[in-house]
Amino acid sequence: MSTGVSTDLESYWHELVTAALLGTDRRQPPIPPPGPVADLIDDAVRPDDASRMLAAVSSVAAARRAAFVAGAPAGQLQMPDPDERLYCNAAAVATWRTVVAEWPVLEDEWVLTVIEGGMRVPPDALVEQLQRHRGDATRRARTAIAGGPLAVWLVDHVPSLAATTRAIASAEAVANLPELPVPPELTHLLTADAHTFVRRLAQGFDSGEFRAPHRAVLVNLFARCRPEVLANAAATFSTAHVGLALALADLAKLRHRMLTELGAAV
Amino acid sequence: MTVTELAIVGTPAGYRESVAELKRWTVEQVAAVAPSPRSVAAAEPLAERDRWSALGGDQRALWGRCRGSGAEPYDTAVDHVEVAWRCSCPSRKHPCKHALALLLLWVRGAVPVSSRPKSVESWIDRRDRRPTGAAAGSDTSPGEPPEGAVPGSAGDQLGGDDSSPTDRDQLDRSRDERVARMMEGLVELDRWLEDRMRTGLADPALARYGTWDQLAARLVDARAGALANRVRRLAGLVGASPDWHAEVLAELGLLHLIAQAGRRLPTMPSELADAVATASGWQVRHADVLGGVPETDEWFVAGRSDTREDRIEVRRLWLRGGRSGRWAMLLSFAAYQQSLDDSLTVGTVVHADLHRYPGGSLRALAGRRYADPLPFATPKAVTIVDACDEIGQAVAAEPWLERFPATIRATPSVLDGRWVLTDATGSLPLQGDDRALGILLAASVGAASSGEMLVGMTIEWTPWGVRLLTVHLPDRTLDLGPRAEATFVGAS
Numbered sequence: 032m033s034t035g036v037s038t039d040l041e042s043y044w045h046e047l048v049t050a051a052l053l054g055t056d057r058r059q060p061p062i063p064p065p066g067p068v069a070d071l072i073d074d075a076v077r078p079d080d081a082s083r084m085l086a087a088v089s090s091v092a093a094a095r096r097a098a099f100v101a102g103a104p105a106g107q108l109q110m111p112d113p114d115e116r117l118y119c120n121a122a123a124v125a126t127w128r129t130v131v132a133e134w135p136v137l138e139d140e141w142v143l144t145v146i147e148g149g150m151r152v153p154p155d156a157l158v159e160q161l162q163r164h165r166g167d168a169t170r171r172a173r174t175a176i177a178g179g180p181l182a183v184w185l186v187d188h189v190p191s192l193a194a195t196t197r198a199i200a201s202a203e204a205v206a207n208l209p210e211l212p213v214p215p216e217l218t219h220l221l222t223a224d225a226h227t228f229v230r231r232l233a234q235g236f237d238s239g240e241f242r243a244p245h246r247a248v249l250v251n252l253f254a255r256c257r258p259e260v261l262a263n264a265a266a267t268f269s270t271a272h273v274g275l276a277l278a279l280a281d282l283a284k285l286r287h288r289m290l291t292e293l294g295a296a297v
Numbered sequence: 298m299t300v301t302e303l304a305i306v307g308t309p310a311g312y313r314e315s316v317a318e319l320k321r322w323t324v325e326q327v328a329a330v331a332p333s334p335r336s337v338a339a340a341e342p343l344a345e346r347d348r349w350s351a352l353g354g355d356q357r358a359l360w361g362r363c364r365g366s367g368a369e370p371y372d373t374a375v376d377h378v379e380v381a382w383r384c385s386c387p388s389r390k391h392p393c394k395h396a397l398a399l400l401l402l403w404v405r406g407a408v409p410v411s412s413r414p415k416s417v418e419s420w421i422d423r424r425d426r427r428p429t430g431a432a433a434g435s436d437t438s439p440g441e442p443p444e445g446a447v448p449g450s451a452g453d454q455l456g457g458d459d460s461s462p463t464d465r466d467q468l469d470r471s472r473d474e475r476v477a478r479m480m481e482g483l484v485e486l487d488r489w490l491e492d493r494m495r496t497g498l499a500d501p502a503l504a505r506y507g508t509w510d511q512l513a514a515r516l517v518d519a520r521a522g523a524l525a526n527r528v529r530r531l532a533g534l535v536g537a538s539p540d541w542h543a544e545v546l547a548e549l550g551l552l553h554l555i556a557q558a559g560r561r562l563p564t565m566p567s568e569l570a571d572a573v574a575t576a577s578g579w580q581v582r583h584a585d586v587l588g589g590v591p592e593t594d595e596w597f598v599a600g601r602s603d604t605r606e607d608r609i610e611v612r613r614l615w616l617r618g619g620r621s622g623r624w625a626m627l628l629s630f631a632a633y634q635q636s637l638d639d640s641l642t643v644g645t646v647v648h649a650d651l652h653r654y655p656g657g658s659l660r661a662l663a664g665r666r667y668a669d670p671l672p673f674a675t676p677k678a679v680t681i682v683d684a685c686d687e688i689g690q691a692v693a694a695e696p697w698l699e700r701f702p703a704t705i706r707a708t709p710s711v712l713d714g715r716w717v718l719t720d721a722t723g724s725l726p727l728q729g730d731d732r733a734l735g736i737l738l739a740a741s742v743g744a745a746s747s748g749e750m751l752v753g754m755t756i757e758w759t760p761w762g763v764r765l766l767t768v769h770l771p772d773r774t775l776d777l778g779p780r781a782e783a784t785f786v787g788a789s
Contacts, residue, residue: 048543054497081494085487085553088494092550093696096760099689101681101723105712107750111742118743121773133323154739155775158732181742188738191731269405272338274328281324281404 039064044091051088055080060087068094111184116151123292124156130289131163134282136254137289139208142173144293152177161185161192168198172205211251221256225263228256233267236276246275253282258295261287322377327400330380332390336397343398346407353411356639359403360417363395371395374417377403378636379424412669475520479577482519483556486512490553498542503535516578523578524555529607547760551697571656576697581654586662591650593667595619597676598641599704600755600766603781610781612637615702615755615766616651616661617676624702625651625661631786643767644774645670659701676769678706678753682722688758701758702766708741708750709734718763720751728762733777740768740775 046061060083063069068090077083123145130137142160145152152160157178164170171194175182186192213221220228232249235241241249253264261283268280331337343363346352350370352361357378362370371386373395382396392400402408413421489512493500502508509532516525531548534541558565558573565573575581596616603612614627629638641647641663650664679687684703691701707718709727716734717724727734741750753769757778766778 044543048546051494051546052498052542054495054500056495057497079491081491084494085490085550088546088550089554089557090550092547093554095547096696097689097693099685099692099758101685101725102712102717103724104721105710105717105719105724107708107719108710108738110745110748110750154743155736157739158735161735162732181739184742185735185739189731189735192735269324269401270338270341274325274337277324277328277337284405 040066040068040091040094043068044095047084047088047091050084055084060084063087063091108188112180114151114179114181116149116179118153119145119148119150119293121153123289124153126285126289126292127156129285134250134254134285136211136250137282137286139170139173140254140286141289141293142170142177143206143208144290144295145177146173148294150177150293151179151181154181157182158185158192165193165195168194168196169200169204169209171196172200176205208255211255212248213252213255214248217248217252220252223257223260225260228260229263229267232264232276232279233271236268236271236273241273241275243275246278249275249279250282253279254286258287258290261290321406322400322404324401324404327397327404330392330400331397332392336390336392336394337401340394340397340401343394344401344405344407346402348398349402351414352402352408353413354403354408355410355413357636358413358417358421359399359408360414361399361402361408363398365395372416373399374420375399375403376421376424381424383420412666478519479521479579480560482516482521482524483559483577485515485519486521486524487553487556487560490549490556493549498545503545506532508532520580521559521578522580523576524552525578526606527552544761555697568656571654572658572695573656575654575656575658575660576695583662586652586654587664589652589655591652591664592618592621592623592625592661593648593650594621594623595646595648596625596651597646597674598643598670599676600702600757600778601643601776601780602700602757602764602766602778603637604779605781605785608632610637610786612781613700613757614638614641614643615757616641617702617704619646622677624659625653626659626700627651627661627663631781633785635786637781637786642670643776643778644674644769645672646674647671659698673772673774675771676704676753676755678704678769680722681705681707681718681720681725684756685723685725699759702755703758704753704755704769706751706753708752709737718754718756718765725756725763728759728764729777730779733765736775736777737765737768740770744770 043061043064050058050060060080063072068087071090072083072086077086123141127138127141130141142152151157152174157174160174161171161178161182164174178185186194217231220231223231232241253261256264265280265283265287268276268283271277271280328337331340342348343365348364349361350364354360354377358374358376360372360374363373364370365386369385371384373382373384373386373393375382375392375396377400382392384393384395386393386395388394399408493503496502509528513525513528513532516522516528527548531545531552534544534548538544555573555576558569559577562570562573596618598614599617600615601612602615603610605611610631612629612631614629616625616627617623618625627638627641631637647666647670648668649666651661652664654660654662684705687703688701692698705718705720707720707725710717710719710724712719712724716727718727719725737752737754741752744750744752754765755767755769757764757766764779766776768775768777
């Protein structure tokens with residue numbers, strides 16, 4: 032049964048969809064509106080309803096796709112509150128990505144150094160950080176500070192960036208690096224000068240005192256030692272014979288680079 | 298020749314470098330492959346930039362010439378993906394200290410990204426041709442890889458002509474047979490489409506994947522691989538959205554259009570006939586494509602888009618000619634644990650030849666490269682209305698197109714509860730993940746001037762909406778196109 036003559040291509044298309052749902056065994060193809068599509072279908076010699084239907088569908092589908100037009104302009108979103116801080120540079124963002132991928136123990140320090148340096152996080156890294164720290168109240172709070180009004184604005188517009196935790200971090204926890212466990216016999220190295228630091232660790236590697244099980248605490252030590260020792264430690268241990276020492280040299284080098292890029296005193 | 302073989306981007310800056318950094322080994326990994334800790338210690342003094350010349354690396358390999366104790370420097374190369382090395386030194390240790398030193402330099406970020414030398418290229422090629430551990434990422438014939446083919450394999454690239462007939466008669470016979478098989482396939486496709494029209498889209502058979510898969514298999518047999526893949530993609534639309542009936546119907550209509558056009562190839566203008574043949578899956582030898590007249594231009598790498606199609610990951614790189622303004626697309630494929638082509642970086646400009654597939658196709662192969670790429674460029678952007686005109690013209694010329702790019706200057710906004718891209722001339726509905734949307738929003742705020750949040754971006758039109766691929770900022774490029782799952786593609 033025909034549905035009568037359609038007045039325009041769009042309503043004709045809807046009629047075609049309805050007819051196609053039922054199939055031409057149960058419903059005849061609709062009659063096209065007068066115009067190029069009707070001419071095209073008439074020109075095609077088609078023996079049955081199904082092939083006539085296919086001709087109509089292909090003509091209208093092609094015409095609809097080619098008639099790709101823009102919708103009405105939309106109003107611009109309201110801007111977030113202004114933030115006068117400068118973005119930290121692209122090299123620092125690249126280092127942040129390396130930190131996250133290879134030495135995440137340094138991430139807290141990266142963010143805190145950005146905040147203390149009066150900088151803010153560039154857009155792409157900010158979105159990644161908001162996604163990354165949805166469930167950690169302290170890191171989330173730091174990200175919000177580093178992102179400024181833009182972070183709040185983004186979360187308002189993209190709900191999937193919102194926090195998944197309702198916990199509230201203390202101001203002290205947000206402002207300070209978390210403590211990392213270091214064995215009592217090594218705690219003096221946290222504040223040691225470069226010479227003492229390097230000599231003590233070199234002794235440990237040479238004597239076999241420091242082995243794979245010590246990796247975690249030594250990583251903590253390198254992540255919290257005085258920045259002034261990093262260059263020396265990196266240079267010394269990058270020529271060591273021990274894989275663990277080489278890895279720690281890599282950590283020292285990355286932390287030194289990170290702090291230098293962010294303008295912290297090293 | 299493949300896209301991968303073309304050469305490697307030589308920019309030391311920008312996004313490429315950050316990718317390279319993420320994929321670098323750690324020092325512990327270097328120590329792990331060393332024959333002994335002593336070898337690492339022996340390598341350490343050699344891991345100094347001034348000991349090396351012709352030092353370079355890319356996503357697959359590292360190379361350089363190390364000044365050692367011999368009169369001649371040692372030529373060293375490392376495949377850091379498949380984990381292999383070679384060195385001209387006489388050492389019987391594997392890896393030798395030169396290879397370890399090269400790795401240490403790379404780990405420390407001291408190896409510049411540069412074009413792969415021919416000797417390293419051929420070494421990697423030889424490794425890739427071995428039966429095991431073959432890497433992919435190479436370009437293939439039109440219409441995506443054939444069923445069951447390993448991307449990058451010779452059969453894939455040469456399509457149905459892999460029998461290499463030795464005389465003209467054999468070649469003609471082979472071609473005639475292929476044409477006849479394809480015609481049979483197109484007739485069968487049309488018959489199948491008519492059956493769908495008769496029984497209707499409410500037919501429960503449409504919900505069964507087997508209904509589509511059998512047709513796709515038949516089209517593969519008929520050497521119409523592009524149509525087979527299209528049918529499989531179409532199967533994924535069934536029931537996927539509230540108005541899937543309309544989407545499926547439109548696709549069935551376009552399949553009919555290709556099937557009808559394919560049966561009339563001899564009567565068509567040659568360029569249109571070539572375009573139809575390509576859309577059907579007629580495969581063309583790479584050598585024939587590369588033998589065509591090249592388009593030499595400053596090609597801006599505007600965007601990248603990865604999609605999973607059945608068991609293959611497909612990467613599309615969209616390039617725009619600086620002089621011609623014409624778009625071109627480079628494709629690469631990867632099966633499970635193989636690598637996609639990473640040799641061109643979004644946001645760079647490369648002075649090179651591109652060879653288009655027949656019919657003035659968007660699809661092209663990269664040819665000769667004349668200079669190292671410029672690391673960063675700001676593309677010319679158009680308004681949304683102008684972009685719609687460009688897209689509409691392209692789709693009118695080839696209604697079966699499934700993607701077309703545009704570089705616009707717009708801002709994200711909300712219209713009727715949906716995200717759109719908008720400017721003073723119009724708006725386009727936006728598809729994509731929240732991460733890309735969030736970064737676009739943040740970037741548009743960062744780029745705001747005089748109260749306007751317009752930012753340059755490259756988008757990809759599909760019949761189902763517009764997808765964001767790239768945000769072009771004044772000082773860098775953000776590559777936000779859909780990316781292949783790291784667990785699927787290999788770690789090159």
